[in-house]
Amino acid sequence: MISKSVAISILACCLSFCAGYLTKNAQIDTDIKHVEQGVEFVLHQPKSDTNSDLSPSTSNNFSEPTPEVLPKQFINSDLDDFLSLYQNANYLTIPNRALLPLYAKLAQLDEYQLQQTAAELIEQLPGAAVAKLLGVTLEVLAEQQPLQALELALNISNKEQFKWSYAWSVLSVWSTDAPLDAYQWYAEQDFSQAHFKEFGTQHMVATAVLSGLYSYDKSLGVAKIAELAQQGKLNPSSLSLISNSINHSEEFATLLNTLSNSEHNVGVVEVTGEWFSKQPNDAAAWLNMLSEEQKSPRMLRQALNRWSESEPSQAASWYIEQFSGEKQLVAISEAASRFASEDPKQAIEWVDSLGRNDTDNAIEDLLQRASYDNPDFVMSNLDRVSDEKRKLSLLQSSIYTIHQQDVARATKLIDASPYKAELEAYIKKVNSY
Template sequence: MKLLIGSLWIATVLCAYWYGTSQVNPHQSAGPGSVNSLTDTAEPGRHNVTNSETLPIDEETGAGPEANTGSAHKPVTVDDAVAQTQALLGDMGWSPTMASIAKAYAIVSQLNLEQTLAALRQLGYGDSPESLQINMLFINRLAELSPLQAVDYVNLNVTGSMQKDGAMATVIATWADSDPHATLQWYLSQPEDTRQQAMGRFALGGLFSSLARQDLPAAISSIETDFDANDFEAIDYAVSSTARNLQNTEDFEYLLERVQAMDNDSALQAVFSSWLTKDPDEALARLDLISDPKQRQAIEERAFRSWMVRKPQEAADRFMQRAAPDQRQSRAKVVVESMSFNQPQQALSWLNRQTDIDTQPLTSELISRSAYRNPQFADQNLHRITEQDNLTILTSRIYQSYSRYSQAKADEFLSRQSPAVREQVLTRLKRVEEIRSRG
């Protein structure tokens, strides 16, 4: 759960940054300076303001002056920036709307370096959802103005490994957006143990996304020369981020040729996963040229699993079209496994349309996989299971899943089952509890 929340938080912050920058026209960010300390140096050429001045906000749109070109420009104060962002985001927990984040970004993006540092001091650091969301906006602004100071701020002030990893990844992504080459050199200069930590892995996403957009040859060359060939995880992150930013066949061919020389099937799969979403015909034609059948099949399956998360219907149909008659059952299982977690109803609808496979074991697989996250779906479709042993196992899983949310709901679900099934479920759960109690 903590990992899920952390991932969603990171995604929200990054989305807010890209959405916010597309909606407003903030002052140009200062490039990374040579200073690497938290000093309160004012941004050159920027007017320093007092806390008595008022931040103008449009009453209807909530947008700041730079998002509302019709209003007269007035300087921003630290007090107003903090108060307005707290008003916009203070009660939204982990789920602020993109509109609210964009409005808050429009305010924060007007601060200069001295003001941004002052705002962070005024806010202090807290680990509640609201505090993290608000602090990240100001940390992001600091990264735009002075990336090295933002790095220092995160290292000195952000607590909690997940929060620190996410904050550092956001700082590096923001820095890389304006100067990916300088960001890469800084990253490579860090101690190996720092780069091996989660921060280093998360950071590769934003770093190589920006580098690939601005200088694809440099991105690929760095992957080839700056990483240990046995550091498969780092290479995978870098290649995945690079591939996601490619758009045309020539660039994918160029990346694929270089990755094939790395002897890293996971990186190959990452290339094909992105290529499939952009141009399935070209990607599949190139995939079929891999001479080793086992390697080709493994890469194909992993790439299609990734595609099915993004476009389940199209990917599932294409995956099955490529199946030999003796492969259709095993491939259908891959489809169900890939779709069951996020799209169980789509997976069931897809199964119901299949006419040349045994759908009963796959329906059982679908219900089993969906039970933990979506007990209601599993409950509603439990009647499709006819094999007694499977019925008992699946009923137990649904009961346990309901119990995590509501014991009353779990008991009500169990009461609807046949007496024989209820007895078997309770016996099974009692046996599991006894095993657990024995350690």
């Protein structure tokens, strides 16, 4: 549809050929107003259908320009200003706020112009400012034509260190905007092909695509996750990352029940750990209903580690209840050591609260763990250790930690210790590695 300003311009042309230059100026003013409208314009643009075939390309097969094309020179001026301002900057020191206006400017270009801009920037690689601007350009193009943006990213011949990030930016946009299309593309790809070399492994791609699909349709997402896990196309790390986006216990339970019923049982431990980090009491109730065969030591230890991040005392008490006899004694040491990484004082109080007379190993283990971060606490509790060899080992570890932070203080402590010779020999030995 011809805008009001354009109609006025056409009418002016009809009235007087001599006033053409006025019409041109009016059109430029109109175009500038369009540029300043920002991102809102592009958010209402219809997305084009995507083609699932993506293969290496040696030429730029750009789309034909649309009938109404915004003059690109106005955008180029802003891009050139950015490149000039940050031409000598480090990639990590270019602030994100400097990129925000460029998103709005680039959003006013059509897909043909965006492809042209991306191709021009690719020719200018490497360079921090160029790399940043290329990433923004490809993201904006991905909102209109994700496959074209992905093809440009994957076929960059320059061995620039941020190359992999371009494809991932595009995939993130696509997986969010059109998760079904992104998943269909993923399912049809052969990741052994050379043009995927800089893109990462199939597991990494699956993580991004399935995260978007799960956010879009949880039931479909779980079904596809289970299907790919059964086929061995997902690894535990992928499932852990995918479950990062889950925040409700019923969703965790659904996913875990599905994975538990699969032949490979892959990812159950990792997803369980994510659940314990967010809703530990619900996760503990679910785990308690499992059979003893299903409660693997690795799963229980993962639960302890993740729960201890928020509630170490509750995590420790729950953990030791999962064992009996000699195994429980080992569990007390494991729980105490993990507790000590959060708060050694409360950890030793927790062990004492058990009222047992067989926790010497647990005390020694938690002090050993505390020696890496809280050496002064360890040195003030060495009287809890009866074995002289173990006491010396704890003292050596604590003195070394202090030595790393304050050599003068460590030297004074060594000089005043009855174990001076042993401590000096230990420090010398460790420093020689």
